[in-house]
Amino acid sequence: MPSALINVPTKAKRGDIIEIKTLMSHIMETGFRHTATGEVIPRDIITSFACRYNGEEVFRVDLFPAIAANPFITFFTTATASGKFEFEWIGDNGFSETASASISVE
Amino acid sequence: MKLAGVIVLSGLLMADALSAEIPTAERRSGYSFMTPDTKAMQDDDTTNPGMLWVLDGEKLWARKAGTADKACADCHQDARTSMKGVAARYPAFDKTLGRPVDLEQRINLCRVNHQQAAPLAYESRDLLALTAFVAQQSRGAAIDGGSDPQLAPFIARGRELFMQRQGQLNLGCTNCHDDNWDKRLAGSAITQAHPTGYPLYRLEWQSLGSLQRRLRACITGIRAQAYDFGSPELVELELYLMSRARGMPLEAPAIRP
Numbered sequence: 216m217p218s219a220l221i222n223v224p225t226k227a228k229r230g231d232i233i234e235i236k237t238l239m240s241h242i243m244e245t246g247f248r249h250t251a252t253g254e255v256i257p258r259d260i261i262t263s264f265a266c267r268y269n270g271e272e273v274f275r276v277d278l279f280p281a282i283a284a285n286p287f288i289t290f291f292t293t294a295t296a297s298g299k300f301e302f303e304w305i306g307d308n309g310f311s312e313t314a315s316a317s318i319s320v321e
Numbered sequence: 322m323k324l325a326g327v328i329v330l331s332g333l334l335m336a337d338a339l340s341a342e343i344p345t346a347e348r349r350s351g352y353s354f355m356t357p358d359t360k361a362m363q364d365d366d367t368t369n370p371g372m373l374w375v376l377d378g379e380k381l382w383a384r385k386a387g388t389a390d391k392a393c394a395d396c397h398q399d400a401r402t403s404m405k406g407v408a409a410r411y412p413a414f415d416k417t418l419g420r421p422v423d424l425e426q427r428i429n430l431c432r433v434n435h436q437q438a439a440p441l442a443y444e445s446r447d448l449l450a451l452t453a454f455v456a457q458q459s460r461g462a463a464i465d466g467g468s469d470p471q472l473a474p475f476i477a478r479g480r481e482l483f484m485q486r487q488g489q490l491n492l493g494c495t496n497c498h499d500d501n502w503d504k505r506l507a508g509s510a511i512t513q514a515h516p517t518g519y520p521l522y523r524l525e526w527q528s529l530g531s532l533q534r535r536l537r538a539c540i541t542g543i544r545a546q547a548y549d550f551g552s553p554e555l556v557e558l559e560l561y562l563m564s565r566a567r568g569m570p571l572e573a574p575a576i577r578p
Binding site: 217218219220221222236238240243283284285287 | 367528
């Protein structure tokens with residue numbers, strides 16, 4: 216299972232705008248490169264990333280070739296309630312990874 | 322009078338021999354040449370992609386391998402204590418081989434001799450991950466490369482290679498990294514070639530890579546024939562660079578542009 220790095224503040228005040236940082240291990244092969252013998256290296260990228268906050272989707276992004284390896288995705292959201300952030304990466308060749316992080320909101 | 326003359330002359334010769342080298346106080350890690358953005362990326366373990374390899378290495382450390390069915394952890398226990406400061410001392414002298422081995426080679430020797438497993442390929446994900454995990458335990462430790470007196474002849478050979486002009490461009494490492502480190506080459510900082518952060522994540526590579534990969538890229542850049550991975554010449558060069566950076570703190574896994 217590939218490694219992922221998640222940075223979510225463990226605590227926040229209700230209404231605070233918080234930054235969430237995610238880093239997923241992936242080669243992001245564009246599909247435009249060739250081997251020394253001229254064969255195309257097949258595309259192998261992450262195609263979508265989504266974040267759910269207590270079940271509700273708060274962020275989604277589609278990814279395309281030309282995004283660097285090990286995509287680093289960072290975004291902001293408003294801390295509304297204590298609970299769980301769930302992250303999901305989906306990609307070529309059946310790539311599907313999840314991660315989660317908890318936050319306590321006062 | 323005559324004796325004084327000899328002393329002055331030898332002093333001059335020594336000064337001449339050392340003139341190209343960077344004074345200790347002026348040594349700078351490649352980190353200090355980077356933009357604030359790239360520095361911030363390295364400083365935060367949740368934005369540093371090198372940490373992805375460290376996480377993989379941590380898993381591998383505990384995974385049993387080979388016919389001996391042993392994991393690194395079975396002999397070395399917790400890497401946080403057993404591997405602390407180890408990477409700062411490599412390449413180190415191996416008594417059986419009678420020559421220095423670098424950290425990657427040490428890991429593979431351990432795999433072959435103690436785990437009875439096949440050695441990992443250079444620059445393979447697993448070897449880089451284990452090396453990164455071991456090296457990370459020495460973060461902040463002062464580099465202590467080449468302090469073993471048995472290494473002296475190998476350091477001398479590494480230094481010779483560093484000074485040697487070669488390739489179609491007829492350049493030695495020293496011509497850029499001692500003489501012109503404060504200038505730029507095609508927009509990029511030249512830097513002083515202190516191996517403070519290996520294995521490190523190069524944005525250009527979009528991957529972690531070893532010091533040998535970096536050295537081979539530089540040798541190809543001066544249009545010389547690069548030595549093979551694991552060749553004694555590259556290890557000697559690594560050793561000289563580590564002895565040249567002695568006392569500087571280790572940053573592995575670092576980020577470089």
